[in-house]
Amino acid sequence: MDKATHDLxxxxxxxxxxxxxxxxxVKNIALAFLAGGGICVIGQLVYNLVDPxxxxxxxTAAITLATMIALGALATGLGVYDWLAERVGMGAAVPITGFSNTVTAAAMxxxxxxxxxxxxxxxxVIAGPVLVYGILSGFAITLLRAVFTGMLF
Amino acid sequence: MARKLQGLQTIAFDLSPKIVGSATIAGPKEKKGNLAPYIDNLVPDPMLGEQTPEKAERKLLYQTCQEALARAKLTEHDMDFFLGGDLLNQIISSSFCARDLGIPFIGIYGACSSIVEGLGLGAMLVDGEYADQVLIATSSHYQASERQFRYPIELNIQHKGTSQWTVTGAGAAVLSTQGEGPRITCVTFGRVTDYGIKSPDIMGAAMAPAANDTLCRHFQDTNTSPGDYDLVLTGDLGNMGQKLFMDLAKEAGHTLGTKHMDVGATIYKPQQRAGAGGSGCACAALGILGYVIKEMYQGRYRRVLALATGALFSPLSYQQGDSIAGIAHAIVMENP
Incomplete structure (x- = not known):
């Protein structure tokens, strides 16, 4: 690329x-916080219900996660989840229901x-990179921890 | 020098082919938008009873072609050629539609500028006396485009305010020298213009320089200025793209002011959550074959410069880091 094109x-x-x-x-962060927090409150309710x-x-945690994944998939199938995500952004993407949505949406x-x-x-196709780099970074952090705490040797 | 070539990239017609029949169709989102009164058919179900959006898109296209033929009081047997284009890989909507129509088919691709590319080429065929009647049609479908260019429909994506919404619809036109309708007096084919925009979320910005380039070349070739037209219509620059286009045109010495209208920026209402506006092959088609033609029949416009823009890229090219180039083609439509 010459200089004139570069400048243009x-x-x-x-x-x-x-x-x-x-x-x-401000609005985006507030909505994301409220929606993401709301989903977490539902998760906590499920946890408290199953705990006894x-x-x-x-x-208890495993059952809670499985329930939230199922709820996320159900909401996706009903066409609600993308409607919610359009309005609250990361509030819907970050919780595990969002992960469930990526798999269900692609499957549908x-x-x-x-x-x-x-x-x-x-x-x-969407969740794949999350899995690959999630597992990879989990392995890397565990390795570092093992090295620094002397657990490895 | 070629006799009909005027200036650098404009072709002026002697016979001035007429748009003797045209039809438009669109989906439910467009029905709630600003251009609904100008669209001939508004379907309530964007899937048209089909199993896939790809099948629905070719049905939109086929129905529109039949409607345009009916309005021209002609049939597919009267057509010498069919020029069609769409956004899907290998232009499957157009080619499958051509299979069903049985008209000799010339497949074209100019992304969202396809309708003007088609009208320009069709007018050349008729003006050059290579054909008596030609059919031109383009289509796009929101769901089919999303899955090809972006993400699954149900995915938790928050659309950016600058991204555009692919219009679900189609437009078709019959060109002939026999009959009544607005004339196409010249066409300016544009150059591929690339100002280094890399994000597909700001396609309007990628296309604005191309629109400006073709506009300037057209004015230069035809020795005209914005004052010679009642309307300068652009296809799908969207809110952001049209602002950039106006700024670039102003820098080049062409003040468009209220004479300019962008179909993408107009088609949806602000509360429809369509980002910067509409896009897709159907966007410019609905604007030109819906809005402009109807207003020309009403006598509101006499001479219109219709400029359709296209973003030239594929998911592969931008993932590999290539910038998004733009193209724009223009035609002049005049009332008899």
Missing amino acids: HDSYQQMVKVATPKPNY VEPTSAE EFKREGYLLGMGAKMF
């Missing part, structure tokens, strides 16, 4: 920056291309 691109980027409407951060009948807290979307090459192959 730079000055245009500046024009675009000025023309870009600013998102309402489960022997350990690990089992690609079912039309068949169960094998459509749904089967593309179900994790």
Whole structure:
């Protein structure tokens, strides 16, 4: 790219920056906090409900997560979750219901291309990277912890 | 020098083919929008009873073609060629529609500028006496485009205020020298213009420089100015893109002011949560074959410069870090 083109691109980027409407951060953050917090409150209610009948807290947590995943999938199937996410953004994306939504949405979307090459192959098209890098970073942190606390040797 | 080539990239017609029949169709979101009174058919179900949005899109296209033919009081057997384009990979909507129509098919792709590319090429075929009648149609479908260019429909995505909403609909036109209708007097084919925009969330910004380039070239080639037109219509620049386009045009010495209208920025109402406005092959088609033609019949506009823009990229190209180039084609429509 010559200098004139480079300068043209730079000055245009500046024009675009000025023309870009600013998102309402305060409103977005508040909505995300309330919605995300609301989903967590539902999770806590499920936890408290299940807690008395489960022997350990690990089992209670597992049931709570499975319930929230099922609720997320159900809301996606009913077409509610994307409506919510459009309004509250990260409030719907961060909780585990959002993760459930990414898998369910992809499964619904690609079912039309068949169960094998459509749904089967593309179900994790959005959630896949979360899994790959989630597991990878979990391994890296555990390794660091093991090295620094002397557990490794 | 070619006799009909005027200036650098404009072709002026002797016979001035007429749009003797046209039809438009759109979905429920467009029905709630500002252009609904100008659209011939508004379908309540965007899937039209089909199993997939791809099938629904080609049904929209086919129905619109039939309607345009009926309005021109012609049938598919009278058509010499069919020029069609859409956004889906390998332009499947147009080619499957052409299969059902049985008219010799010329597939075109200019992204959202396809309708003007088609009208320009069609007018050339008729003006050059290579054809008596040609059919031109383009379509787009929100759901089909989302899954190809973006994410699954039900995914938890918050659309950015600058991103655009693909219009569900189609437009078709029959060009002929026989019959009545607005004339196409010239076409300016644009250059691919790239100002280094990389985000598909600001497509209007990627296309505005192309729109400006074609506008300037058109004025230069035809020795006209904004004052010679009743309306300068752009396809789908959206709120942000049209602002940039007006600024660029002003810098180049063309003040458009109230003569300019952008279909993308107009088609939806602000409360419809459509980001910066509409886009897609159907957007410009609804504007030109719906709004402009009807207003020309009413006598409100006599001479219109219709400029449709397209963003040239694929999910592959932007994921590989390439910038999004724009293109714009323009036609001049005149009342007899």
